[in-house]
Structure formats: C-alpha cells, structure tokens
Amino acid sequence: MAIEQWFHLATAASRHDLRDALARAEIGLAALPDFEHLSKAASEATLVSISEDDDPTRSVCRSLRPDNGVVTTRSLNFRLRDPTLSRQYNTETVRGVIALLKAYPDADAYLLLYDAAIPALLYRNGRLVLGQQLAQDRELWDAAHLPYRALVDLPYTIAPLGPWPEVPVEKRMA
16 A cells, blocks of 8 residues: 555646646755656655646546535645655655645645545645644644644644545536
8 A cells, every 4th residue: 555645736837837846845856757647756755746637638537525615726646655764755745735835825725644535734715724633643743743743834723624525526617
C-alpha cells in the first residue's frame, strides 16, 4: 500500500504553474518533464503528480467530492517514494501545501491524508483551519511530539474537520 496524501485546489492556475511554484519554493522538489495530462515534481522522498480535475480526457474522473464548500479544479497527489524517508516526505508535503497556499491565496483548498481521506486542512476564504483530530496522539499537527505544525507559517486555527459527506461533482460546461 502506498502512502499518499491528496491536496485539492480551486484555482485557475495551470498544473504547470503549480509544479513550477513547488520548484521555486526551494523545499527540495524539482520539476520533472510533463506527461500528456500530468505534471510532476519530485525529490528523493516525494513524488508529486498534478492533474486537472476538469480535464475531460482524464482516464479517472471523480464523480463525488467532499461537501466542504470547495469545488476544486486541480489535484496534487503527494506520494512517499522511499519509506525510510517518511519524515522528509511529511516535511515536503506540508511545506509544499503551504507554499501553494501562499502562491495562490485566493484559491480555496483542502488536504486529505492517506487512503482513509482524513481531513487534515481546509483553506476557505483566506482562513486556514488545521484538523483538530490530527493535533494530538502523535498525529500530523501534534506540536508536542512532531515538528510539522511549526512548518505552517500562515495564521491558522485548529478546529474539527469532517468527516465530510460526499456529494456529486458538478459537471463544468465547456
């Protein structure tokens, strides 16, 4: 089973723009050559795949989305490449998400952890909320035991997030 996290954004920025923003953030991710419908960035620990949610040529299109008020246009999959580098992977994922929120402050977004789609972060209307359920017991935002919350250098609150019920994806008209 792969360890991966999904970051979804509502932005007009292209997947190339998002990849380039990650590379410019100097967090260890370098831009990779594009595939036909996918942009990528990578480090030794992390592979980021960036796709357009509204690309009708995608082989896998989501038919449901979390009902959290964010209708996304881009999805970034952060995948652990080397299990021995999990701390580096978590650091690059958090720093990458924060770098994108800074680069696109008008873009609403959310971060889901693992295949369980645990809500970790919600950014709406310029307000950042970190999931309270992940702020304890050595989870991602547990500041007493893990360093990842210290990487969040935007104003935030900690509050319960999700679980969000799923609703049908609104089809966009061309």
